[in-house]
Amino acid sequence: SAVISQKPSRDICQRGTSLTIQCQVDSQVTMMFWYRQQPGQSLTLIATANQGSEATYESGFVIDKFPISRPNLTFSTLTVSNMSPEDSSIYLCSVFEGDGYTFGSGTRLTVV
Amino acid sequence: KQEVTQIPAALSVPEGENLVLNCSFTDSAIYNLQWFRQDPGKGLTSLLLIQSSQREQTSGRLNASLDKSSGRSTLYIAASQPGDSATYLCGAAGNKLTFGGGTRVLVKP
Numbered sequence: 001s002a003v004i005s006q007k008p009s010r011d012i013c014q015r016g017t018s019l020t021i022q023c024q025v026d027s028q029v030t031m032m033f034w035y036r037q038q039p040g041q042s043l044t045l046i047a048t049a050n051q052g053s054e055a056t057y058e059s060g061f062v063i064d065k066f067p068i069s070r071p072n073l074t075f076s077t078l079t080v081s082n083m084s085p086e087d088s089s090i091y092l093c094s095v096f097e098g099d100g101y102t103f104g105s106g107t108r109l110t111v112v
Numbered sequence: 113k114q115e116v117t118q119i120p121a122a123l124s125v126p127e128g129e130n131l132v133l134n135c136s137f138t139d140s141a142i143y144n145l146q147w148f149r150q151d152p153g154k155g156l157t158s159l160l161l162i163q164s165s166q167r168e169q170t171s172g173r174l175n176a177s178l179d180k181s182s183g184r185s186t187l188y189i190a191a192s193q194p195g196d197s198a199t200y201l202c203g204a205a206g207n208k209l210t211f212g213g214g215t216r217v218l219v220k221p
Contacts, residue, residue: 001158033209042201042211043156092155094209100146100161101209108153 002027002095006104013083013111020079021107023093028073034066037090037106046091049076083111114139116204118212126220131189133215135202140180147176147187148201150214156201160187192219 003026013019023032034046046066047055055068069077080087088111093104115138125131135145144163148156160169162178162185169176173190189196199216203209 006155042213045208045210048208090153096205096209100144100158101203101205102158103148103156105155106153 001099002029002097002102004093004095004102004104006093006107008107009105010108011110013109015084015111017083018079018081019083019109020077021091021093022077023075023104025074025095027097029095029097030073031096032070032076033094033096033101034068034076034078035092035094035103037092039088043092046078080109083109085111087111114142114204114206114210116202116210116212118200118202118215120215121213122216122218124218124220125192127192127194129192129219131187131192131196131217131219133187133189133200133202133217135185135187135204135212137183137185137204137210139204139206140183141206142180143205145176145178145185146203146205146209147174147185148203150199150201152199159200192217194219194221 005024032049035043037043046061047057049055049068049070051070067079090106092106117136119134146161147159160176162169175188178185199214201214203211
């Protein structure tokens with residue numbers, strides 16, 4: 001299975017600022033996925049990131065709020081922009097290979 | 113739109129008892145179903161992947177079954193241990209991976 005390095009592991013941010021989360025995969029993958037897990041909730045897909053094209057966002061998520069970069073087949077970033085306390089969540093990246101989905105260790109974001 | 117439900121939402125058992133976790137999904141057109149474990153504040157660890165053509169998968173004390181026609185999967189954990197305490201998530205993979213709400217498990221020593 002792929003190994004995903006995600007950072008930062010946690011951060012406390014002021015409202016109105018932005019945070020960029022990075023995911024590095026140890027192999028080349030076509031699609032990377034970004035999820036949000038709000039406190040006490042399950043995971044919700046934010047967007048799918050393909051190399052060389054615009055990310056595809058799920059209903060309720062917009063590019064201005066969650067811009068995504070995918071410069072190559074092993075790396076992606078998710079930015080949480082103009083943060084408010086409602087953005088406090090765990091953010092996770094994921095990839096799919098033949099043996100299923102693999103997830104990064106998550107970024108625990110607290111907005112104060 | 114795929115909807116995934118996990119029952120029960122929480123489960124507390126004494127050590128040594130077998131665990132049965134249920135997952136149901138509304139759209140049977142899935143490629144696979146995957147079970148994950150999540151410890152508090154952490155990422156997801158994959159436990160078992162069942163391809164759509166398979167009926168079950170086993171790994172150690174874990175066994176997962178899949179019945180696509182009825183839209184159900186069950187995760188069995190034999191002889192539970194306190195270290196099994198975690199939240200267990202099932203994900204149904206069609207065009208995207210859709211998660212259930214999870215089952216929070218507490219195994220008491």
